[in-house]
Amino acid sequence: MLSSAVSSSARAHRPAFHPSRSAQTFKAFYATIRSLRQSHESPEPDDVEPSEKDFILALLRANPSSRDTKSFLASFGPRPQPPQPLVARPAEIPVTTDKDVAPVGDKTLGIKPSTSPVIASILNPVYQRTALVKLQSPFNDRQLESIARGMVYLEKLGLLSVLVVENDQVARGSPRERSALSAETMRVVDALEKQGARARPVLGAVVRLGPKPEDTTSPEPREFDLPEAHTFPSDLVHIRLALRAGEIPVLSPLALDSFCRTVRVNANDVVAALARGMVEAAAHDNTPVPGEEQPPASQDGVDLTPLRLMIIAREGGVPSYARHGLPHLLVNLTSEYQYIHETFDPRWRTAHPKALANLKLARTCLAYMPPTSSAVMVSHRSPSSLIGNLITNRPAVSSSLPHALLQGNRKLTPDTPTLLRRGLPVRVVRTVDELDKPKLKTLLEQSFRRELDEPAFWARMAASLDFVIVAGDYAGAAIVTREVCPSGAGAAPITYLDKFAVLPAHQGDGTVDFLWVALHDETYGLGLPFSANPNGGKEGKGAGCDLVWRSRADNPVNKWYFERSTGHLRQGDWVLFWCDAEVRLKTEEGRRANAGLSYLEQWEEGRLGLWNDVVMKIPSSWKPKDVKKVES
Template structure:
C-alpha cells in the first residue's frame, strides 16, 4: 500500500511552480513504488560520508546478497574460531605478607609485561581472514579509467581480498626498443593509481616465474581438459609477493619471466597469471602441511592464505559475446560443458571489438583447474568496478542466466560492459530411460536435497511409466526430472500430455556454486525453450531441434524457493496449500505475437482456454514421492 503524502507544515501560500514540482515528485514516487515490485531496492545515498565511502557502501547494498551468500562470504573471510584457552593454574594460598615484606615488594620494580589485547579489540583490528585474487589489468587505460579500476581493488581489499596484479599492454609490440621501460612505466602507473585511492601498493619489477613447463609435467599421464601453463614458479620464487601481502600491500607485476639463461624476458601475461595461480595454490598447500594439531594459518595474523580465491580479468572489452544475446556478453559460463561450443559459435564479426575474448576464456579454464571448486573467474570492463564487489560477496553473475530469455533480452541492465562470470562447472547430460539412471545416487541426491525419505518402490514405478527425461549435473550433484502426464480424453492436443517438472534437486554442497543455474538453463533448452537457436547447447539432449512445450510444476505454498520460481515462471496460480507454476513455450509465444503485429499478449488466447483447470486437475492428483513424516 502506498504511504500517505507528508503533511505540509508551513502555512505560507504554495506557488503554482511548487505545486507542479510536488506533483512531479509524487508521480515519480508512485512510479518508483510500482517499479520496485519488479526491481531490487536501491537505497538512497548517505550524505555524511566521503564520495569513495559512499560508492563502497552503495556497491555493498546493490550486491543484494542472500542469506546463503552471506554465510558463504563469512565462511571464506570471517574470523576463524580461536582454540579454547587453557585455564590458568591455581596459585597456592600464601600467608599474608608482613609489613617488612610489603615495603620490599614496593621497592622492587615489577616485571615489564605487555598486557594481551582483549578479544574484542583484536577482532576490530583484524576483522577478516585475508584471501588472495589474481588480477589481470589489460592496458592501455587512461588515468581516469585506471582510477576506476584502482577504486575497485581498494573496495575488495576492504572486504578482505588482496589482489596480485599483472599488467599487460596490448598496444606495446614485443621486441621493440624501449619495451622494458614502457612495461615499467605502465606498472608504475597502476601503482600510483592504487596509492591515489588510498591503497598501499608495491611494484615487483623482477621476474617471479620461469619459462617452460614445470619439471615433471611432460611425464604426467593424468587426463585433463585444459592447457598447461607455458611457465611455472616455485614457492621460493614467491618471496616478494608474500612479503608484500603480509605488509598489507598490493603487489603489481609486469609480464616478465626468467628464461633458461636466467635472463628476464617479456612473455604473455596469461602465462604469468596461470603460473602464479598454480604456484600460489601449491605454496598454500605447503603452508598448510607445516601446521600441526589445532594450529592453522588463520591463527597467525601476518599470514595470508595464498590460495587464489578469484581470477579477475579487467579489459576494455568486458565479457565474452554470446550467440544467444546478439553479441551482448554471456552472463554465466559452465566451462566444462560450454567451452568448446562457445569457441565454435564465436562470430568473426566480434573479433575487432573483442580481440582477446577467446584467449581470456582459455586463461580462465586453465586457472580454474588449479583453484578450489568454489572459485570463479570474472571478465569485466573497466567501467564496472562495483560488479567486483557483487562477484566477491555473492559469487553470482550480475544478472541470472536462468531468467526467462524474453526478460533477459529486454533487461536494461544488460550492456556490452556487463561482466561474464566463469565457473569450472560440471558436465551436463540428458538421459531418457530409467535403466540409464544410477538409482542409488539419485536416491541420495533427492533425499539430501528435500530432506525427506523417498518412497522408492512407488517413485520408480511411476518413473517407468511416465518418465520423459532426466538432466543430470556432474556425478549426481543435481538433477531435473521431467515426466509426461496424460490428460483426460477431450483435452486439446496443445495441452496433452503435460510436460511436468517432477523434481528439481541440487545437493546442499553444490547450492550456490552455479549448479542451479546450469541445470535450469539446460531444462529451458529441453522444454519451453526448445526450437530456438539459442537453445542449441551441447548438453546431450535435443540440441535445439524440436518443438517447445509448456513446462508445469507445483510447489508447497510455504517453500522458500518459491521466490526463485516466481522470477523464472511465466505465471502461477495458488491452489490450496500449493502453488502451480508454468513456463509458456517460447516459440509459440513468438508466433502468436507475430500474428498480432507485436501487440503483445494481453488477453486469453484460444489455445489457453481450459489450460489452467486441466493442469490443476492433473497435477494436483500426482501422488507424493515421499514417505509420511513420523
C-alpha cells in the same frame, strides 16, 4: 513437488479450482510481458563512482542472500581464537584510585581491559584471502583510477589482489620494451596509492618459462591447457612479503628462460603459472610440520590460494550468441567451452580480440583453483561489480531468468561482467535404465530431506519418464515426466517437472542455474536459436512445450520459482507454476504485430483447469514422515 533444498511432499487430492483467479493471473502475466516487450528505456551509465560513499552503495547493490553472507563470512570472517587462561590479580598489587585515569590493564600480568563487543567486532581484522588480477591495458588515467578504486574496495573486504599488467601498445622486441613495461607497472602502483592502497612493484621475473618438469612425463590426459610457464614456492617470496605487509604486488609479464635471462611473455602465461604456483604454495604452507600445532600459513594471516580470478579489460565479458553479442552472464566451462568457440562470431574479434584467449586462461586457472573459486571478466567501467562477485559469487543477472526479462533488463549492457565457473558436465538421460538409481536416490533424499518411496517412485518413472537432466556425478538433476490427460480432453500430454534437486554441497556454485538453463533448452525454450546448447539433448531442434510444476505454498524456494515462471496459480497448500513455450509466444506476438497479446488467447482456454486436474492428482514420491501415525 520440487525444491533445490526444501522438501515438497505430494499427497493426491483435488483442490477447488477458481476461474476468476486464473483470469487475474493471466492479466497480471500478460500485462507484465507487454510492459517488458514495449520497454525501451536506455541503460543507465554503469558505475560512475566519484567518492567513498560508493563503497557502501556497492555493498547494498550486491544484495546478498543469507547463504551468500554465510559463505562470505566463512571465507573472510575472523577465525575463532583459543580461549586465553585468566590470570588472577594478586592481592598485593595496588589498584589506582585516580578517578581521572582509566585502568588500561597490566601487560606484565597478561591482564587485558574489557572491550565493548561491538567495538571488538569492528577492530577484529578479517581473515585475508588473495585474488589474481590481469589488467589488459592500455587504460587512460580516469579508467585506471576506476580500476584502482575497485581494488581498494576488495581490500577493505579482505581480498588482497596480485596484479599482472599487460600493455598491448608496447611492441614486442622493441628497444624500450622493458622500460615501457616498468613504466606501466609503476603507473598502476601510483594509481593504487592515490586511492589509499599500499602497492609494491615487482619488476623482476617471478615465473619460469616452459612447462613444469613433471608435466612432460605425466601420462594423464587433461581437459585444459597447461600453462606455458611455471613457478616454485621459493619464487613467490616477493609476492608473499608484499601480501604479508598488506601491500598489493604489481607484476610485469616477465619470465626467466632456461639461460636465466628475463624475457617478456604473454601475461596469460604469467597469470596461469601464478594460479598453479600459489595453490601449490598454499598447500605446502597448510601442511603441518611435525611437532608444531599449527601450519605455517596460519601465522601469516594471508592464504595464498587464489579465491578469485579477475580479468579486467576494455572489452569486458565474452559475447554471447544468445544475446546478439551482449556478454555471457554465467559460463559453465566444463560443458560450454567448446561451444562458445564454435558460436563466436568472427565480427566480434575486432571489439573483443582477447575474449577467447581470456576464456582459455579462465579454464586453465580454475582447473587448479578450489571448486568454490570463480573467474570474472569485467570492463574497467564497473569496479563495483567486483564487490558483487566477491560477496555473492553470482552473476550480475541470473542466466536462468526468462528470456523476456533478460531482454528488458537494464543491467544487461555491453559492460555486464561474465562470471565463469569450472562447472560440471550436463547430460540428458532418456530412459530409466540409463540412470544410476542409487546415486539419484541419494541426491533426492539429501536435497529434499525426505525418504524416497522407491517402489512407487521407480514404477511411476518407468511409466511416465520423459527425460532427466543430470549435472556432474548426480550433483543435481531435473526429472521431467509426460502426464497423460484424461480421455476426452483432447490435449497432448503435460510436460511436468517432477523433481528439481541439487545436493546441498553444490547449492550456490552455479549448478542450479546450469540445470535450469538446460531445462529451458529442452522444454519451453526449445526451437529458439539460443537453445542449441551442447547438453546432449535435442540441441535446439524441435517444438517448444509448456512446462508445468507444483510446489508447497510454504516452500522458501518459491521466490526463485516466481522469478522464472510465466505465471502461477495458488491452490490451497500448493502453488501451480508454468512456463509458456517461448516459440509460441513469439509467433503470436508476430502475428498480432504491435497490438500485443490479449489477456486470454484461444489456445489458453481451459488449460489451467486441465493442468490443475492432472497435476494435483500426482501421488507423492516420499514415505510418510510419521509412519506410526499414518498406520493408526
